[in-house]
Each structure stands twice: as C-alpha cells, then as structure tokens.
Amino acid sequence: MSDDAAPWLIVGLGNPGPEYAGNRHNIGFMVADLLAERIGGKFKAHKARAQVVEGRMGPPGPANRRVVLAKPMSFMNLSGGPVTALRDFYKVPLERIVAVHDELDIDYPTLRLKLGGGDNGHNGLKSMTKSMGADYHRVRCGIGRPPGRMQVADFVLKDFSSTERKELDWFVDRAADAVECLVAEGLERAQSAYNG
Numbered sequence: 001m002s003d004d005a006a007p008w009l010i011v012g013l014g015n016p017g018p019e020y021a022g023n024r025h026n027i028g029f030m031v032a033d034l035l036a037e038r039i040g041g042k043f044k045a046h047k048a049r050a051q052v053v054e055g056r057m058g059p060p061g062p063a064n065r066r067v068v069l070a071k072p073m074s075f076m077n078l079s080g081g082p083v084t085a086l087r088d089f090y091k092v093p094l095e096r097i098v099a100v101h102d103e104l105d106i107d108y109p110t111l112r113l114k115l116g117g118g119d120n121g122h123n124g125l126k127s128m129t130k131s132m133g134a135d136y137h138r139v140r141c142g143i144g145r146p147p148g149r150m151q152v153a154d155f156v157l158k159d160f161s162s163t164e165r166k167e168l169d170w171f172v173d174r175a176a177d178a179v180e181c182l183v184a185e186g187l188e189r190a191q192s193a194y195n196g
Helices: 024-039 081-088 123-132 154-156 164-186 188-196
Strands: 008-012 042-047 050-057 065-072 097-102 111-115 137-144
Touching: 008 024, 008 081, 008 164, 024 042, 024 050, 024 065, 024 097, 024 137, 024 154, 024 164, 042 188, 065 081, 065 164, 081 097, 081 123, 097 123, 097 164, 111 164, 111 188, 137 164, 164 188
Parallel strands: 008 065, 008 097, 097 137
Antiparallel strands: 042 050, 050 065, 111 137
C-alpha cells in the first residue's frame, strides 16, 4: 500500500471510564468525540484495546482524507501500546499520526500544533514516544498550570472549573477544526490558523 493510501490516525488521549470523562486530562477524548460526530461515526471496540471510528475528513476532492479516530482504552500512561497496535493494523506512517492532548505549559484555552518534540512530562505522550518515536503530530490543548500548591496529578484529574466550562465547547470545537485543517491542508497552514 502506498503511503498516499494510508489513513491518518487521530488519537484523542484520555482515561477510560465515566469518572474521568470531564477531567482536564480527557480533553483529547472530548475532541475525538466531536470529530466522530462530525464525520457521522460511532466509536466501536477494536482488538487493539481502543475504540475507533473510521471515516473521511476534509472537503470533497483531493484534500478529502481517510481517517481513523481512536481513543485508547488503556490508562493514559499506557497509551503507546494501543496506538502502536492501531498504527500497525492500519499501516499508518508516523507522520500521519496526530495526538490530541492536554498541555500544562500553555494557557487555557490556547491551542498549539507541532510535529515531534519532547513529552513535557505528559504520560500519554511519554508512552507513545517510547513505543514508536517522537515524530508524530500533536494538537496541544492548553489547560494552564495548577493554582497555588495543587499537585499536577490532582489538577489534571479534576473536571474543568465552572469558569473554564463556559469556554470548553468553543475550545473543543476549535481543536477539532485544527485537526481537520492539519489533515486536509498540512501543518503550516494549521499552525498559522490555530496556534495561539
């Protein structure tokens, strides 16, 4: 199969289970859910310990791309296993993998897109990079730093505050737009349109 025929693999990072659904750490799942809605698909269990939706994204014509949306059903710090299994199953080149995740070093609600780089202490990225290298795309959804002396782990596993929730739908919507732009038009175009 030529690389051109390979789909894009868009991975929303998060923790499975209803008790985590509204957490800051689960913004990747929120974006994946919205993208699934947009392409008219429903998540189904995949043997790679993930839920997936297959479909097409982007405008009709040459920019219309095959995509696989995925939510790993391992916990965040084990995301690399399911993502690598999906990569192998769908024969996706590394540069067509997009991780959508929360980012502490970026203010809420700011987006930044990039290719490759470090994991910045993010356990989901750490696990993915360990499994397959760092040269995949990232859509980084800023959540800001914890207030006062709150531990990072406590902060990311808390739901968005009532103030943050006022902008959350807009933020998730914008992140989904950025993923679509990245897939259809490439990184530079997406960065100039969405990087905050």
